[in-house]
Amino acid sequence: MxxxxxxxxxxxxxxxxxxxxxxxxxxxxxxxxxxxxxxxxxxxxxxxxxxxxxxxxxxxxxxxxxxxxxxxxxxxxxxxxxxxxxxxxxxxxxxxxxxxxxxxxxxxxxxxxxxxxxxxxxxxxxxxxxxxxxxxxxxxxxxxxxxxxxxxxxxxxxxxxxxxxxxxxxxxxxxxxxxxxxxxxxxxxxxxxxxxxxxxxxxxxxxxxxxxxxxxxxxxxxxxxEETTLTLSHGKPLIFGKEKNKGIRVRGYVPEIVEFEPGRAPPEILVHxxxxxxxxxxxxxxxxxxxxxxxxxxxxxxxxxxxxxxxMSQQIEAVKKTRPADLQALIAGSETWQVPAQRDAEEGA
Amino acid sequence: MADTKPKPVETLESVTIRFAGDSGDGIQLSGTQFTTATAMSGNDLSTLPDFPAEIRAPAGTLPGVSSFQIHFSSKDILTPGDEPQVLIAMNPAALKAHVKDVVSGGILILNADTFTPQNLEKAGYKSNPLEDGSLADYRVIPVPLSTLTANTLEDTALKRTHIDRCKNFFALGIMYWLYDRPLEPTLDWIQKKFQKMPEISEANSKALHAGYAFGETTELFQSHYHVGKAPIKPGKYRKITGNEATAFGLIAASQLSGRTLFYGSYPITPASDILHELAKHKNFGVKTFQAEDEIAAVGAAIGASFAGHIGVTGTSGPGVALKSEAIGLAVSTELPLIVLNIQRGGPSTGLPTKTEQADLLQAYGGRNGESPVAILAPATPSDCFDMTIQAVRIALKYMTPVVLLSDGYLANGAEPWKIPDVSSLPPLPRLNASDPDGFFPFKRDPETLARLWALPGTPGLEHRIGGLEKADITGNVSYEPENHERMVHLRAEKIQRIAREIPPTEILGPHQGKLLVVGWGSSYGAIASAAQNMQKQGLEVAAVHVRYLNPFPPDLGRILKNYEQILVPEMNLGQFLLLLRAHYLVPAVGLNKVKGQPFKVSEIENKILQMLGKKETSDGGNKSRAARANA
Known part of the structure; x- marks a missing residue:
């Protein structure tokens, strides 16, 4: 066990x-x-x-x-x-x-x-x-x-x-x-x-x-x-067909199919x-x-x-390092005032 | 200046001041600074910021006018004041938009430099109100604010446009002198805010001082005023808005429960400030997610909740409309979810920056199917803190969505807040399921009917949830008629059991009598003030404020039966009224206001007096005007 x-x-x-x-x-x-x-x-x-x-x-x-x-x-x-x-x-x-x-x-x-x-x-x-x-x-x-x-x-x-x-x-x-x-x-x-x-x-x-x-x-x-799909493989030329006799090249901005003799792919065939x-x-x-x-x-x-x-985690961790998570300080904020326990009679009232 | 004799000081109990000007005049900033100085002076206070939805509508026009009202007092106060006694108008448009609200005999401090033919025309004035006698009912104090500011800052290297922007500080200086406020909080703020722009910082400080000195020396003011400290409970205070309090409440709930807060949101007025506030506080581990839309915001919150966080989404009414289907998913999957609806005027885009309470029925039933959720509503800006924590507590304990109905008035309004001792806040325990023995995802706690919360990552508790109806206990998809009916009842019953969490309803005034005013949400201040005033007049009027709108407080029905008449004021056409009448079969009457503005105390008083037969009509003025129009 x-x-x-x-x-x-x-x-x-x-x-x-x-x-x-x-x-x-x-x-x-x-x-x-x-x-x-x-x-x-x-x-x-x-x-x-x-x-x-x-x-x-x-x-x-x-x-x-x-x-x-x-x-x-x-x-x-x-x-x-x-x-x-x-x-x-x-x-x-x-x-x-x-x-x-x-x-x-x-x-x-x-x-x-x-x-x-x-x-x-x-x-x-x-x-x-x-x-x-x-x-x-x-x-x-x-x-x-x-x-x-x-x-x-x-x-x-x-x-x-x-x-x-x-x-x-x-x-x-x-x-x-x-x-x-x-x-x-x-x-x-x-x-x-x-x-x-x-x-x-x-x-x-x-x-x-x-x-x-x-x-x-x-x-x-x-x-x-084999004729209707083109299997992508990193670093390999874009060749397809049962006979491996077709490839994709780009002319201008336009892709096109080139046919060639099997095993003799022209250099302009795109490499994936x-x-x-x-x-x-x-x-x-x-x-x-x-x-x-x-x-x-x-x-x-x-x-x-x-x-x-x-x-997201990196930002949180970075802020945590510089500022402690002090809830009391958070809700108090930076502008507070103290109301004393015993107040003097209101002046001028 | 050195020779001037100190002017006499008059003491006032309460003052209501309204600042008004172009959106670009820094009105909200002036109001906020005045509020801080007032809070620091120990007054009780309440504020009402009111601004247009447009960021910068054409300068000098009526749609561009922004305003900020503050009511401060040496007594306990609950509202931002019905009618200002003082209006500071930075241009003719601001005067035109607001003068009708000023109390007769009130003070108008006007930036005389802006009363040019061109500006008068933009504001739609046919003649100059400074000259045509139309302001005879008021004490008009024309001050050439632009000229005075320019003179004050003529030695600086600033451009004229920058100099002119300092005029709001000059005006603020005058107000500080007039109402005996300390300059320090604002001077400190200026220094911090413009740390990287020392020239601007200095110019603003100088303008503030110069305005103060101007008040002291000018012949325009014969005296100035003092408002004493209010009898507030001793302790440490700050000023807080509803949106700040809501954000802090969420962080507090996260700390109290030991669970991470996940806030999914999409920018929308007036809720965005909550996202901004939470995004600052990553030191509490808060995860904020600005989503691609409202639906993704709630979806991500639901996902985070499924994985064990406190999933929260915040928005306003139009956003809730978009989230409705997802809220229904959280009802069906029985996951905790907090939905903040900072209501604004509707329907549709409506009045983005104005307040309304017209989303109650949307929260109550705005989803397909029997889809109950808990609904809570804070009553004041600081109450947002407590009610937000309570919303999280209920969501976690009952595994349910909870809608918190705040509104634009609470969101942006400020009041002093006695800072609570966080160590006194009760913890929010909620256990995760961990025991695979006999585990079923829809096995319920017999007390709360909450199902088990089994977080992904827990060995042995693998299970599937979803929006299709689930079989009781096992959680398998089930279309069984009997099961569906049982599940619908279980979900409804679970929400009803939340009533056990509701503290006894506080009754302001006699526990039985002639009339009970029942309110909810941000109208608390006006309702409570009106009831108190009626009681002072010897009338048997009480008020209760309902913070739990689904389920209702268990004692509410009994309370309602103890009064001859029931009045329900709300900023909609009677949504709460409808629910009260349906639940308790009481002949309650509504007082409804949908102007994008909170209730005035006098509006509620008039209605009470009318109902008690002390007054003929509640809105005689309007009625006679309408009658005239029809004639």
Whole structure:
């Protein structure tokens, strides 16, 4: 027993499965993400009680109920705000926000971009299925032009938002994209997010079987995945295609695809640099999307900046060193006067 | 100057003075300085700052006028005074906006330099009131403040615009002489404030001294006045505004509970000063968070509370409207949360800098579903300290949101405060759950019905909370009809049990009789003064002031039955009245004022006299004017 006290038994996937029945529709992409997360969490060697999963409203936001950690299923769009309070209160916690495209790119966009610009130490998993699922099928801020839904029977007439572009524009320090059926890649992204100091943002392309089935088939389908995705890898040229015969170069400010003979990539092919202090190139990559380009998968950006909670603690500690916490002195302030116990008869009265 | 004989001193019991001028004239500053000097002189006092929502409305116009009223006395006083006896007007617009409030025969000290055709026109005067006889009811004292200040400072290297800005100190100097106030507190303040600008510091000090000397020597004043020290309880005092007291109350509660204070807020008038005050005191470990919006501010406070801090959010009515859904989340998740609503005139953006009490029903029911919260309301600026601590105590003990209803008048108004001995304040214990044995997130304390507070990071207590209805005890999501009804009742019952925390209601005056005035919030001073005055006239009038608006004090119902009539004055159209009538089935009557200004004592007195049949109408003047208009 002595040994187990010194080193508690390592956690397993089972430790992160709650006793709640998972209530997503059969075939939902969320199942794979949940399973992969439960499998990945034990690998972080963080005690289970230190994890907090916080969500808003939507299908994805039911996630916390199914993970046996601390969890908070909050209100629509507000998860990053609540997570900010949790992380400020206890920077020691590993805080995860689970959200969807409606939750954090419509009603909660303000909180999302401000969390990112503050670089608060939370991990944001945005399940993007390009549709409102829980309200039964309306257009979402990521739905593509022309998408027919219950609320847009003649097709959507709004330009979609690109989650990764939004995150980069908000000066996020870690931005990645992955998808629900690519489990190894998903795991790798989760791990990198967990290790990142500051806000980590992952867009997870996720299929909605009921209301938007096959929304990402043009990108993620195994049969053509190598042609329609571009796997980002730091320090490596941006090459894709089954034959590894295509690459991305920039002419003027405009990216374009160049084809070449396999193994003979021309030097103007862009080399990925996720650590570049300037987010411009990452932003340019975020604009590559189907159908004109392969959709980049992987880490767009991974840079270091002090976190909000660190700076908050530093200020408090610095002030504490110079001024004692004397409550009596605080409430007295600098301008006081004494009313004596026995007062002389009022003069001249 | 050396030859002047000292002028005679007249002793007065109370004086009400109003400073008025352009927003840029330093009126609030002059008022605040006069208040400090008055407090230091040992008077009792009460203040009413009143300023426009615009930072710098066009100079010389009516919308740009800012004012500050102070009532000080050698007696115990509770209000900033009904009608000023003295008005200091820095320009024609200030005169025009305020002269109608000045008591007949009162003193008008006017900056004569500003009564130019151009300024008169800006203020909408057809002729010069200094010359046309329209001010015959008053003692007019025209003082060329700008010229005198310029003469005083002609030797300095300052630019003319800077010199002119010193004229408020010249005026203040005159007032200090006229009312026998010490210069030192203001001289010390000037020195500290302008430490890095010695020329400005010197010029302001010089202007203050020169104003004082001018009062002493000028033929304009025949005598000056003395207001004796008030019979205040012995002890150490300071002057305090409601917003300062609220901020200190939060810090005190944090210290008393041993929990970190987290204040999430978004700038809004008149609540922002609380954020500013708290942001200064990081040595107490205070975490302030200026959020991207009102919703994030309350969201972060809820998150901090989930993790074990004292989560507080502060705002005004429009901000509370935005936070409503999140407050409902805190009701559902049963987390402690303190919501400060520093009320202002509404609806919508309304009157940002003016006071009103029209958010009571918003606090009471402004959320979807059955969503009860505790509601507390401080009565005076210093009472904000005690009621804020009480709000935190209730939030922690009952695991519930508590709304504290302050308002613009309390927020910015000042009064002397006997500084409490912090070692005498009772601690605020609240345990975190730690025992995994038999733990359930919605297991309740049988006394308070508060659920367990299990902080993330505690081994073995992992659990999920959220806005979906939860099963009793286990906290699992539940749509069960019986369970929902049970949970709705439990949440309501928990709030009702807070009544146990409420001290006996204090009755000012006879414990039964003809008429009871029932008030809440910042109208305390006017109500208590009116009741006292009526009692002095031998009328059976009492007053009670309700600081707990949900739940109501347990003894309130019994008290109400002991009077023949009940009057409820409030700065809204009868929100408290509605609740009182609904709860106690009493035929109470309202006295309602929605002018962005606090009640005058006389307004309440008139209504009482009317109800007792001692007077025909409560607002005869207005009525006859209206009748004339209709005729």
């Amino acid at each position: 002595a040994e187990t006290k010194a080193a508690p038994p390592a956690l397993t996937r089972k430790d992160f499965i709650s006793d709640q029945i998972v209530r997503w529709c059969p075939g939902c992409g969320d199942f794979a993400i949940l399973a992969q997360t439960q499998k990945f969490l034990p690998t972080l060697n963080i005690p289970r009680e230190k994890f907090v999963f916080i969500s808003g409203i939507g299908c994805a936001s039911r996630f916390p109920y199914y993970v046996d950690t601390y969890g908070f299923h909050s209100i629509h769009g507000r998860a990053p705000a609540i997570a900010t309070g949790v992380k400020c209160a206890n920077p020691d916690l590993s805080v995860w926000v689970v959200t969807g495209d409606g939750d954090s790119l419509s009603i909660g966009t303000n909180h999302l971009i401000h969390a990112l610009r503050r670089n608060i130490g939370i991990n944001i998993l945005l399940f993007n299925n390009e549709v409102y699922g829980l309200t039964k099928g309306q257009t979402s801020p990521t739905s593509r032009m022309g998408t027919k839904t219950k609320s847009t029977p003649y097709g959507s007439i709004q330009e979609p938002m690109i989650p990764v572009s939004i995150a980069l524009a908000a000066e996020a320090t870690f931005v990645a994209r992955t998808f629900d059926t690519n489990l190894d890649h998903l795991s790798e992204m989760l791990l990198r997010a967990a290790r990142h100091k500051g806000t980590a943002f992952i867009e997870i392309l996720q299929n909605c079987k009921v209301f938007n089935d096959g929304a990402f088939a043009d990108i993620t389908e195994r049969s053509h995945r 640099d996720e650590r570049h202090p300037d987010s411009s190139l990452a932003y340019l990559l975020s604009k590559l999307y189907t159908p004109k380009f392969p959709a980049p998968i992987g880490v767009f950006r991974d840079v270091e900046r002090p976190t909000y909670e660190e700076l």
